[in-house]
Amino acid sequence: MRSDPVVQVQALVKRYGAKTAVDGLDLVAREGVTAVLGPNGAGKTTTVETCEGYRKPDSGTVRVLGLDPVGQSRDLRPRIGVMLQSGGVYSGSRADEMLRHVAKLHAHPLDVDALIERLGLGSCGRTTYRRLSGGQQQRLALAMAVVGRPELVFLDEPTAGLDPQARRATWDLIRDLRTDGVSVILTTHYMDEAEQLADDVAIIDAGRVIAQGSPEELCRGGAENTLRFSGRPGLDVGSLLKALPADCSAAELTPGSYRVVGKIDPQLLATVTSWCAQHGVMPEKISVERHTLEDVFLELTGKELRS
Numbered sequence: 001m002r003s004d005p006v007v008q009v010q011a012l013v014k015r016y017g018a019k020t021a022v023d024g025l026d027l028v029a030r031e032g033v034t035a036v037l038g039p040n041g042a043g044k045t046t047t048v049e050t051c052e053g054y055r056k057p058d059s060g061t062v063r064v065l066g067l068d069p070v071g072q073s074r075d076l077r078p079r080i081g082v083m084l085q086s087g088g089v090y091s092g093s094r095a096d097e098m099l100r101h102v103a104k105l106h107a108h109p110l111d112v113d114a115l116i117e118r119l120g121l122g123s124c125g126r127t128t129y130r131r132l133s134g135g136q137q138q139r140l141a142l143a144m145a146v147v148g149r150p151e152l153v154f155l156d157e158p159t160a161g162l163d164p165q166a167r168r169a170t171w172d173l174i175r176d177l178r179t180d181g182v183s184v185i186l187t188t189h190y191m192d193e194a195e196q197l198a199d200d201v202a203i204i205d206a207g208r209v210i211a212q213g214s215p216e217e218l219c220r221g222g223a224e225n226t227l228r229f230s231g232r233p234g235l236d237v238g239s240l241l242k243a244l245p246a247d248c249s250a251a252e253l254t255p256g257s258y259r260v261v262g263k264i265d266p267q268l269l270a271t272v273t274s275w276c277a278q279h280g281v282m283p284e285k286i287s288v289e290r291h292t293l294e295d296v297f298l299e300l301t302g303k304e305l306r307s
């Protein structure tokens, strides 16, 4: 594994006139897949575009693969792949021509035909960009970002608006990139996408990173988790509580339906089942509800992701 960060952003500030879009943002992304999440207008695209060298910071420093994306763009450009949300494509060109053209600009491109097949673009090769559907344009943009075998790819909402099949194909491609040692910076509004793909997640709100960690770490750091089980009504909840760690709570919500709230780990599950065994209780319908990334996001930002 590469030990240096692939992206290092320190105290980044970016304004558009009076609007401060990025407000002292710090972000370190290492090898693997880093998902950048945040509500609309949080500053994700601005941050990513600054890393790509399309925007100049008002202050702060940005290093991508150790290079300054503005001052050293000539060295950096061949090493990164960029999928823009829109634009950057000649709308009158044919899809396959564009992809082959981009492939030729690189020393060791991926197999273009295989990539076209892979992303389900086989039927659109001769179609001009402007006549492709939104989802096809999106997949073509993804193909153009990865065809040159970059070391690092920036994907801005790569699956927004895609049908489930195209979404899966995109996920598989991102997984394969990761396996091949390509690092990915991915902005997304889909929590399941971040949970499925990301080694590391950065949550941005109001122009700053407000939380960062693996999906597991972020979910652990959120509110408590819940274990539910059913048993005969009227169990001695006070006795159960004594068996549990001090920071847990337990209650009989409705007759015969019990809830334990706390840090639910295998040990706690064992404690509950062993308490049940000692009290001649057959626990039924045991379920553990872990907090999802979406819950954590909501707690931290107070906003729904897909606003």
Ligand SMILES: Nc1ncnc2c1ncn2[C@@H]1O[C@H](COP(=O)(O)OP(=O)(O)OP(=O)(O)O)[C@@H](O)[C@H]1O
Residues within 6 Å of the ligand: 016, 019, 020, 021, 038, 039, 040, 041, 042, 043, 044, 045, 046, 047
């Ligand atoms: N070119 C621009 N001119 C003026 N304001 C801009 C420009 N681009 C972005 N902004 C503003 O900067 C803020 C951050 O926008 P940005 O696009 O970086 O957010 P985002 O997190 O990517 O949002 P979304 O999830 O909606 O894509 C927003 O308030 C937006 O309106």
